[in-house]
Amino acid sequence: xxxxxxxxxxxxxxxxxxxxxxxxxxxxxxxxxxxxxxxxxxxxxxxxxxxxxxxxxxx
Amino acid sequence: xxxxxxxxxxxxxxxxxxxxxxxxxxxxxxxxxxxxxxxxxxxxxxxxxxxxxxxxxxxxxxxxxxxxxxxxxxxxxxxxxxxxxxxxxxxxxxxxxxxxxxxxxxxxxxxxxxxxxxxxxxxxxxxxxxxxxxxxxxxxxxxxxxxxxxxxxxxxxxxxxxxxxxxxxxxxxxxxxxxxxxxxxxxxxxxxxxxxxxxxxxxxxxxxxxxxxxxxxxxxxxxxxxxxxxxxxxxxxxxxxxxxxxxxxxxxxxxxxxxxxxxxxxxxxxxxxxxxxxxxxxxxxxxxxxxxxxxxxxxxxxxxxxxxxxxxxxxxxxxxxxxxxxxxxxxxxxxxxxxxxxxxxxxxxxxxxxxxxxxxxxxxxxxxxxxxxxxxxxxxxxxxxxxxxxxxxxxxxxxxxxxxxxxxxxxxxxxxxxxxxxxxxxxxxxxxxxxxxxxxxxxxxxxxxxxxxxxxxxxxxxxxxxxxxxxxxxxxxxxxxxxxxx
Ligand SMILES: Cc1cc2nc3c(=O)[nH]c(=O)nc-3n(C[C@H](O)[C@H](O)[C@H](O)COP(=O)(O)OP(=O)(O)OC[C@H]3O[C@@H](n4cnc5c(N)ncnc54)[C@H](O)[C@@H]3O)c2cc1C
Numbered sequence: 001x002x003x004x005x006x007x008x009x010x011x012x013x014x015x016x017x018x019x020x021x022x023x024x025x026x027x028x029x030x031x032x033x034x035x036x037x038x039x040x041x042x043x044x045x046x047x048x049x050x051x052x053x054x055x056x057x058x059x
Numbered sequence: 060x061x062x063x064x065x066x067x068x069x070x071x072x073x074x075x076x077x078x079x080x081x082x083x084x085x086x087x088x089x090x091x092x093x094x095x096x097x098x099x100x101x102x103x104x105x106x107x108x109x110x111x112x113x114x115x116x117x118x119x120x121x122x123x124x125x126x127x128x129x130x131x132x133x134x135x136x137x138x139x140x141x142x143x144x145x146x147x148x149x150x151x152x153x154x155x156x157x158x159x160x161x162x163x164x165x166x167x168x169x170x171x172x173x174x175x176x177x178x179x180x181x182x183x184x185x186x187x188x189x190x191x192x193x194x195x196x197x198x199x200x201x202x203x204x205x206x207x208x209x210x211x212x213x214x215x216x217x218x219x220x221x222x223x224x225x226x227x228x229x230x231x232x233x234x235x236x237x238x239x240x241x242x243x244x245x246x247x248x249x250x251x252x253x254x255x256x257x258x259x260x261x262x263x264x265x266x267x268x269x270x271x272x273x274x275x276x277x278x279x280x281x282x283x284x285x286x287x288x289x290x291x292x293x294x295x296x297x298x299x300x301x302x303x304x305x306x307x308x309x310x311x312x313x314x315x316x317x318x319x320x321x322x323x324x325x326x327x328x329x330x331x332x333x334x335x336x337x338x339x340x341x342x343x344x345x346x347x348x349x350x351x352x353x354x355x356x357x358x359x360x361x362x363x364x365x366x367x368x369x370x371x372x373x374x375x376x377x378x379x380x381x382x383x384x385x386x387x388x389x390x391x392x393x394x395x396x397x398x399x400x401x402x403x404x405x406x407x408x409x410x411x412x413x414x415x416x417x418x419x420x421x422x423x424x425x426x427x428x429x430x431x432x433x434x435x436x437x438x439x440x441x442x443x444x445x446x447x448x449x450x451x452x453x454x455x456x457x458x459x460x461x462x463x464x465x466x467x468x469x470x471x472x473x474x475x476x477x478x479x480x481x482x483x484x485x486x487x488x489x490x491x492x493x494x495x496x497x498x499x500x501x502x503x504x505x506x507x508x509x510x511x512x513x514x515x516x517x518x519x520x521x522x523x524x525x526x527x528x529x530x531x532x533x534x535x536x537x538x539x540x541x542x543x544x545x
Contacts, residue, residue: 008332012266015308019274022298033485033516042518046488050522053470053492053510054436054544 061087061453064153064171066137066348068093068121070101070435071406072177074442074545077536080128082450089129090169094136094158096120098534099203102435103527105242107206108340109249110214111479114203117531124536133169134159137178137348140364142399143355144170151401173449176371176404177442180345183234189317190233190343196317197233197339200246209340213250216338220259226337228254229322231268233341235313238430240269240277243342244297244487245475250340251304252478252485260305266334267301268309268322268341270427272419274298277473278429280416282491283504284513293489296513300477300487309334311419313427314341329422345430347371347408363398371396371404375412385413387467387497394445395461401452403445406438415495435530436471437494439545440464467495470510474523477515486519488512 025033032038063083065076068091079089097118106112125132135155142151150170157165182201184191192198198209216226230247232240247267254260267274275281275293282293301308311327322339325331347369352361365371373396376389389412396402404410411431418428444464451459470492477485490512496505504511533543 006333007335010330011309011312011326011332012307015310018310019298019301019308022295022302024299024303034482036482036517039517039521042514042516043521046490046514046518046522049490049510049512050472051544053472053490056470056492056510 061172062090062170063088063173063175063449063453064090064092064169065175065177066092066153067177067179067406067408068095068098069177069179069406069438071179071408071438071442072175073098073534074439075175075177075405075446076130077128077540078443078446079449080130081541082446083453085129087453088131090131090133090171091121091125092133092135092137092153092155092169093121094134096122096134096159100527100531100534101201102523104200104203104206105245105249105476106479107203108200108209108213108246109253109479110210111249111253114207118203119531119535128536133157133167135167137350139351139353140174140176140402141168141353141355142174142364142402145355145357149355151399172401173452174402175442175445175449176350176402176408177406178348178350179407181348181369182343183346184343186344187234187314187317190314190341196319197322197341199342200242200340201342212338213253217254217257217259219337220254220262221257223262225262225264227264227266227335229266229268229334229336229339229341231266231309231341232270232312233314233317234344235270235425235427236430237270237342237344238278238432239342239345240271240429241432241434241473241475243267243269243340244277245477246340247306248300248304248475248477248487249479251306265306266309266336267306268312268314268324268334270312270429272311272327272417272427274301274308274310276416276429278416278432279491279494280496282489282506282511282513283508284511285508290508293513300515304477311427313421313425317341325421325423325425327419327421327427345407347410364396364402366410368410370410371402371408373397373404373409375410377410377412380413382414382417387465387493387495387499389413390465390467390495392463392465392468393448393461394441395448400457403449405441405445407433409441431495433466434471434473436545437466437469440469443545465495467493467497469493474519474526476520476523479520481521482517484517484520485515486523487515488519488522
């Protein structure tokens with residue numbers, strides 16, 4: 001029987017260091033991301049942005 | 060009377076065929092060759108891959124639509140192109156082998172006046188030993204069938220987690236030259252969402268294994284955003300999401316081999332590592348359809364039409380240059396073959412002139428270079444552009460106006476789902492303009508800061524869901540389909 005491959009965490013730890021320095025969203029931001037009224041507004045804005053891009057790219 | 064043959068019925072080919080049929084009179088023939096009987100809305104395969112959507116909801120049969128529209132459909136696979144025809148007929152021709160069960164294996168030669176190659180990617184699982192669900196040891200979500208298998212495997216892992224045993228789930232890229240990082244990114248956050256919904260997230264380690272040099276690269280060299288008075292990057296924005304959701308990352312990796320339960324990879328610093336896993340979804344690198352080309356005498360001229368990657372050469376500047384010497388104008392805009400002006404390649408099928416993300420090599424010479432993504436929106440636009448040029452040439456003559464749409468002048472919207480549910484869902488929505496950075500026009504980041512944005516929230520999920528219904532409606536050619544932009 002072959003022995004299981006040993007786990008080698010160095011690459012994960014290196015990336016953890018980078019990711020660990022990223023900003024975490026505050027409770028307020030997390031709530032805003034789920035707030036139906038705010039998100040309805042964002043939805044309209046996102047669609048408008050995409051439409052603008054579509055029109056800009058067509059020849 | 061003209062005959063237009065379209066190879067492939069994916070985003071680019073199907074869009075081209077519908078516009079050709081809409082614009083050309085019935086005295087002209089529009090013929091689609093596609094090995095699958097069904098159309099697949101590939102972006103929603105992500106939801107099939109976590110068991111939130113059935114495969115039936117992302118595919119539908121092409122035959123009724125083509126029947127209704129008067130498009131001739133051959134369920135077959137193209138194998139060779141004869142742009143100068145053969146001894147019998149000087150018109151261009153395509154050799155096909157039928158996959159239609161009633162004619163399986165039968166060969167035919169289809170003549171054309173215009174050809175649109177929209178054969179998309181060949182999923183090149185063979186590039187990495189042990190990669191993929193067919194004879195390999197990892198799952199995929201590239202087709203609806205693959206995604207269904209991945210969902211079943213994920214459900215089994217969730218059952219093991221429920222019994223209290225820790226599990227490692229790896230999601231990412233199965234080779235150093237893969238593209239479509241956005242799809243793996245989406246899948247990893249959907250897996251995270253499912254694990255949370257099942258109440259087993261703390262027992263699971265979720266790892267994103269990627270060829271990207273840093274998070275947020277997405278094969279487009281990352282993006283710059285302006286947010287609340289700050290210039291920020293897709294790197295920081297993506298890292299923040301990874302930190303918040305506790306998804307670990309392995310960066311700059313080329314997967315060398317997948318064994319049962321272990322993935323072996325090399326990193327950019329040349330070190331080699333192994334990561335044992337209980338579940339792995341690793342995307343394959345893409346190749347072109349590997350069509351062969353012959354001249355009229357039957358001599359092989361594949362290199363005149365195709366790049367060594369199997370993708371078709373079009374009006375791009377393929378002269379070898381260093382990464383920093385490339386310019387936006389080097390990208391194609393008409394998608395016409397320089398060798399044969401009645402042949403076009405659109406969507407993933409055209410050969411990109413260079414990487415958008417900076418290519419890198421490990422000290423061992425291993426290339427770790429995300430390939431340029433050619434996502435749905437640009438693929439659809441290219442399909443329509445080639446169709447409109449062909450229509451003009453057929454109706455007004457060969458000197459008619461050539462339509463253009465360069466990826467250096469085209470935006471893309473990438474809505475990466477990060478969980479489903481009308482109230483609980485989330486998505487990272489990104490728009491960028493242009494896809495290929497133009498540093499002359501937009502000094503600094505190469506893209507318009509007004510049109511390049513990134514945001515996370517429920518709105519992105521609604522947008523993704525809306526696109527699912529909208530594009531399936533459009534692909535079914537229901538009334539008014541032509542008013543839905545590509
Ligand atoms: C999992 C996943 C998720 C994605 N998510 C998104 C997303 O959210 N947003 C987005 O914009 N893009 C997304 N993409 C990318 C998107 O799917 C592609 O941009 C798009 O499908 C490319 O269109 P295409 O027509 O070039 O290729 P395809 O859609 O793949 O179509 C190729 C067609 O050619 C046919 N074909 C193949 N070989 C032959 C042959 N020899 N002869 C004839 N026909 C042939 C195929 O059967 C198929 O019909 C995703 C991709 C994947 C894999």
